Amino acid sequence: MAEERVQDEQRIEDEEELRPDPELEARRMAAMSFIRRFGDPVLKSRATEVDQFDDALRAQVSRMGGIMGDAMGVGLAAPQLGVSQRLLVYRVGQDAPLVALANPQLEWSSEDEEPSEEGCLSIPGVQVDVERPIHVRVRATDENGDERVVEASGLEARVIQHELDHLNGVLILDRTTREARKEAIRTLRELESAEEAA
Numbered sequence: 001m002a003e004e005r006v007q008d009e010q011r012i013e014d015e016e017e018l019r020p021d022p023e024l025e026a027r028r029m030a031a032m033s034f035i036r037r038f039g040d041p042v043l044k045s046r047a048t049e050v051d052q053f054d055d056a057l058r059a060q061v062s063r064m065g066g067i068m069g070d071a072m073g074v075g076l077a078a079p080q081l082g083v084s085q086r087l088l089v090y091r092v093g094q095d096a097p098l099v100a101l102a103n104p105q106l107e108w109s110s111e112d113e114e115p116s117e118e119g120c121l122s123i124p125g126v127q128v129d130v131e132r133p134i135h136v137r138v139r140a141t142d143e144n145g146d147e148r149v150v151e152a153s154g155l156e157a158r159v160i161q162h163e164l165d166h167l168n169g170v171l172i173l174d175r176t177t178r179e180a181r182k183e184a185i186r187t188l189r190e191l192e193s194a195e196e197a198a
Contacts, residue, residue: 031070035080038123042079044169047086050102053145061143064089065098073121075159077166080122088163092156101140104164109133118162118172125191126184128176132161
């Protein structure tokens with residue numbers, strides 16, 4: 001009997017660990033409400049150049065970093081917030097600094113590529129394999145108007161390329177196989193139906 005009670009207590013503890021923190025979940029849902037979803041025309045348009053490096057741009061970078069963090073993302077592009085601006089932010093690792101790239105240009109990418117599963121805050125609940133170069137070099141301007149060159153590999157390179165795609169109106173569904181795209185759209189429809197029913 002005591003052994004069953006210990007097992008029950010352990011099961012309850014395990015379930016509580018799996019349950020998301022209500023405050024974090026509320027912040028994530030609030031942040032997600034700002035993010036444009038698949039089907040929004042802004043996500044399929046090329047964003048315009050940033051031409052003002054002022055307090056408004058720095059505030060935009062800060063806002064994007066906050067929304068991205070609360071939404072539990074690692075990167076966010078301005079078009080995902082409905083702003084047609086060639087601006088992206090990312091943070092690879094909890095303790096890493098927030099990096100802002102305005103008017104980024106891909107200068108070089110390695111011939112070596114690898115597929116990896118990617119998700120997107122604008123297409124929640126969907127993950128598809130996307131093949132991308134492993135190493136990239138990007139030239140951009142930071143939020144203060146200073147030139148910045150980023151040489152990145154691995155996850156950082158993938159995040160930068162994903163967000164660069166957003167600035168050009170390209171989504172992960174455009175970079176995967178036809179079968180994976182069909183499956184992803186089917187999953188999206190099922191998730192939307194479940195949300196509407198709830």
